Amino acid sequence: MEPTAMIKSDVDLRNSINGLYQTFSRYPLPLHVAGCPHCVSDADHALLYAKDLCDLGPGELARYTFKALTTWGNEDDLRHFLPRIFELISADGGSWTFPETVFGKLAYGQWETWPSDERQAIITFFEALWSNVLDHFPHAFSAEDCLCCIAQATDDMTRYLGQWHIAQSLTHAKHFASFVEHGLLGWSHSQGEALEGDYWGSRPAAARLVIDWLCNPARTTELKHAFFHLASDEEDAALLSKAADDLVHFS
Numbered sequence: 001m002e003p004t005a006m007i008k009s010d011v012d013l014r015n016s017i018n019g020l021y022q023t024f025s026r027y028p029l030p031l032h033v034a035g036c037p038h039c040v041s042d043a044d045h046a047l048l049y050a051k052d053l054c055d056l057g058p059g060e061l062a063r064y065t066f067k068a069l070t071t072w073g074n075e076d077d078l079r080h081f082l083p084r085i086f087e088l089i090s091a092d093g094g095s096w097t098f099p100e101t102v103f104g105k106l107a108y109g110q111w112e113t114w115p116s117d118e119r120q121a122i123i124t125f126f127e128a129l130w131s132n133v134l135d136h137f138p139h140a141f142s143a144e145d146c147l148c149c150i151a152q153a154t155d156d157m158t159r160y161l162g163q164w165h166i167a168q169s170l171t172h173a174k175h176f177a178s179f180v181e182h183g184l185l186g187w188s189h190s191q192g193e194a195l196e197g198d199y200w201g202s203r204p205a206a207a208r209l210v211i212d213w214l215c216n217p218a219r220t221t222e223l224k225h226a227f228f229h230l231a232s233d234e235e236d237a238a239l240l241s242k243a244a245d246d247l248v249h250f251s
Helices: 008-026 042-048 058-067 075-092 099-108 116-135 143-151 170-183 198-202 204-214 217-229 234-250
Strands: none
Touching: 008 075, 008 116, 042 058, 058 075, 058 099, 075 099, 075 116, 099 143, 099 198, 116 143, 116 170, 143 170, 143 198, 143 204, 170 217, 170 234, 198 204, 217 234
């Protein structure tokens, strides 16, 4: 992705990550992160202690992100590492791990029962990440992948769909068009559609909210507005036009 100018959502994302570090600083690194001896080796353990938290990279955290809570560590351990994990994932889309699984750790750890400031720090990060994705096209995250990650942690997609302003932003419109092209399966709203990707299958309530929003006739109207008023070249126009045609099958 080519470098782009700093915009408000870039600053908001950075601030939200700083907020995660500040909020979860109450959870220090324990002397030992307990893990299943058959699943986690001494070498794996050593990686978590190899560097300061803010310097840990994918090489140190990849295995932990996959094993956290199930066979390695508890909720407090996850909360210690969470700011750095989310910081890394937000930078590259989580290409070094399974980001949907990482976000799903929150649901597994019942994060919505955590103290209110911790819940709010996570929500603020989700909103900032999602806004940042929508403001950049392309982004390390596709809109469908980012939304699917968030859906692994919460069923309420309303606040995130409400941030998607197709008729007001070309990047938002292009993400939407890409989602229609790559993220929807099936061609009949009456028979029921599905969202691309196995992870949506485990979050049916969130998936239903997203499908209903995507297939609402208002989205076609917003997309057509973007086509006529925001498309800046033939490539953009073709992308938006195709999505508008495809949406006819979902109305």
